[in-house]
Amino acid sequence: xxxxxxxxxxxxxxxxxxxxxxxxxxxxxxxxxxxxxxxxxxxxxxxxxxxxxxxxxxxxxxxxxxxxxxxxxxxxxxxxxxxxxxxxxxxxxxxxxxxxxxxxxxxxxxxxxxxxxxxxxxxxxxxxxxxxxxxxxxxxxxxxxxxxxxxxxxxxxxxxxxxxxxxxxxxxxxxxxxxxxxxxxxxxxxxxxxxxxxxxxxxxxxxxxxxxxxxxxxxxxxxxxxxxxxxxxxxxxxxxxxxxxxxxxxxxxxxxxxxxxxxxxxxxxxxxxxxxxxxxxxxxxxxxxxxxxxxxxxxxxxxxxxxxxxxxxxxxxxxxxxxxxxxxxxxxxxxxxxxxxxxxxxxxxxxxxxxxxxxxxxxxxxxxxxxxxxxxxxxxxxxxxxxxxxxxxxxxxxxxxxxxxxxxxxxxxx
Numbered sequence: 001x002x003x004x005x006x007x008x009x010x011x012x013x014x015x016x017x018x019x020x021x022x023x024x025x026x027x028x029x030x031x032x033x034x035x036x037x038x039x040x041x042x043x044x045x046x047x048x049x050x051x052x053x054x055x056x057x058x059x060x061x062x063x064x065x066x067x068x069x070x071x072x073x074x075x076x077x078x079x080x081x082x083x084x085x086x087x088x089x090x091x092x093x094x095x096x097x098x099x100x101x102x103x104x105x106x107x108x109x110x111x112x113x114x115x116x117x118x119x120x121x122x123x124x125x126x127x128x129x130x131x132x133x134x135x136x137x138x139x140x141x142x143x144x145x146x147x148x149x150x151x152x153x154x155x156x157x158x159x160x161x162x163x164x165x166x167x168x169x170x171x172x173x174x175x176x177x178x179x180x181x182x183x184x185x186x187x188x189x190x191x192x193x194x195x196x197x198x199x200x201x202x203x204x205x206x207x208x209x210x211x212x213x214x215x216x217x218x219x220x221x222x223x224x225x226x227x228x229x230x231x232x233x234x235x236x237x238x239x240x241x242x243x244x245x246x247x248x249x250x251x252x253x254x255x256x257x258x259x260x261x262x263x264x265x266x267x268x269x270x271x272x273x274x275x276x277x278x279x280x281x282x283x284x285x286x287x288x289x290x291x292x293x294x295x296x297x298x299x300x301x302x303x304x305x306x307x308x309x310x311x312x313x314x315x316x317x318x319x320x321x322x323x324x325x326x327x328x329x330x331x332x333x334x335x336x337x338x339x340x341x342x343x344x345x346x347x348x349x350x351x352x353x354x355x356x357x358x359x360x361x362x363x364x365x366x367x368x369x370x371x372x373x374x375x376x377x378x379x380x381x382x383x384x385x386x387x388x389x390x391x392x393x394x395x396x397x398x399x400x401x402x403x404x405x406x407x408x409x410x411x412x413x414x
Contacts, residue, residue: 003136003139004136004138004139005139006139007136007138007139007140007143008139008140008142008143009143010143011128011139011140011141011142011143011144011147012143012144012146012147012150013143013147014144014147015128015143015144015147015148015151016147016148016150016151024115024118024148024152026155027114027115027118028040028044028152028153028155028156029155029156029158031110031111031114031156032155032156032158035111037156039108039111040111040156041149041152041153041156042108043108043109043110043111043112043115044111044112044115044148044149044152045145045149046112047111047112047113047114047115047116048115048144048145048148048149049141049145050116051115051116051125052125052128052140052141052144052145052148053141054125055125055128055129055132055141055144056128056129056132056137056140056141056144057137073186073187073190073194076183076184076185076186076187076189076190077183080180080183080187118186128140128141128144206284207284207287207288208284209270209277209287209349210270210271211287212267212270212277212286212287212290212291212348212349213267213268213270213271213277213348213349214267214271215287215291215348216263216267216290216294216344216345216348216349217264217267217268217271219291219294219295219298219341219344219345219348220260220263220264220267220345221264222298223260223263223294223297223298223301223338223341223345224260224264226298226301226302226305227260227301227305227338230301230302230304230305230306230309230334231305233305233306233309248367248368248371248372249368249371249372251364251367252364252365252367252368252371252372253364255360255361255363255364255367256338256360256361256364256365256368258357258360259342259357259358259360259361259364260357262353262354262356262357262360263342263345263354263357263361265353266345266349266351266353266354266357267345267348267349267351267354269351269353270349270351271349275351275353277349277350277351278350278351280350281347281350286347286348286350287347287348289344289347290344290345290346290347290348290349291344291348292344293340293341293343293344293347294340294341294344294345294348295344296337296340296341296344297336297337297338297339297340297341297342297343297344298337298341299337300326300333300334300336300337300340300341301334301337301338301341302337303325303326303333304326304327304333304334304337305334307322307324307325307326307327308322308327308334311324321377321381321384321385321388323388323392327392328392329392329393329397329398330392330393330394330395330396330397331369331374331388331389331392331393331394331395332365332369332373332394332395335365335368335369335395336365336395336396338361338365339358339361339362339365339395342357342358342361343358345357346358365395369394369395370394374389374394
């Protein structure tokens, strides 16, 4: 009995301290801001119990042969998916609210699977294996499991406290960032385990101008599809005839079409070694930066067009002012996204044709915003749109919102 108690106390203390500040505790905090506390805690308990039972059962020799690289890669992909899912957000209908138990089960499964994958090969598992070689297996298993659960429960308390004080949008974005960070960290660990080399070296060898060019081609094709499908959704079912040649809207379409065509052709020529990219942007870091910009731009375009289409369907007409979400600060977020996406493609495969494509994109959105969209909305919506214009920026948020004059300051004193 004394041996079991001493093994329990030692294991509890070692694992609790090792878990403080560990990625598993941060994961628990992130999950707690997204889901209710009890399914998170139950999922952590089950995953930890199984992993630590494996640890004390197989011993150090078999534990050292577990393919932790592939496990870390699977966990990394799972966390990236969780991040995208969280960023997308969830809205429940009345019928869905009555089925909240399903959400609880989903949270339980997600937490259990995530912690199981993340803990395999983690330092707490290795510490548990080491402790099991020196103390009784049952005391080590029970102490290590409860030590980890206690540390993660502390993180859950913190996460729930933050959840009561922070806006829902802030919590959602923060949780998404947390999932993405965990995914990147686990991906880094997987590369080290699978290749035995520094991930930066692997990236520098893999991310050359050919790779960047093909990635740019793929993202530009996705951009064309997103713009086509998103515009159809944003129109809320209404059909518009092609504008007469020479009109501002015609020039905007023509310039954007030419820009998208060049945006695909330019990196293709780089991929097939027809033209050489600008040498200044040949480092792998530029390719990663360009891909990030392109993905950010695509996300802005898609989100903006979806919000516009939803607003028009909600108001039951093809022309309605969208002033929430992305449109709360910017009047034309979809146009901003187009420019950002094109700039990202340019950075990935920098050529003179890519520069021309970016310039044409800027010209197209400027014409569409200044000469077509804004005059049309001003004429159709009048004072409502004028008030909206006064508090928003055309392509970027206003640095300072204009102040409305105070009545006492505009009234003459007799």
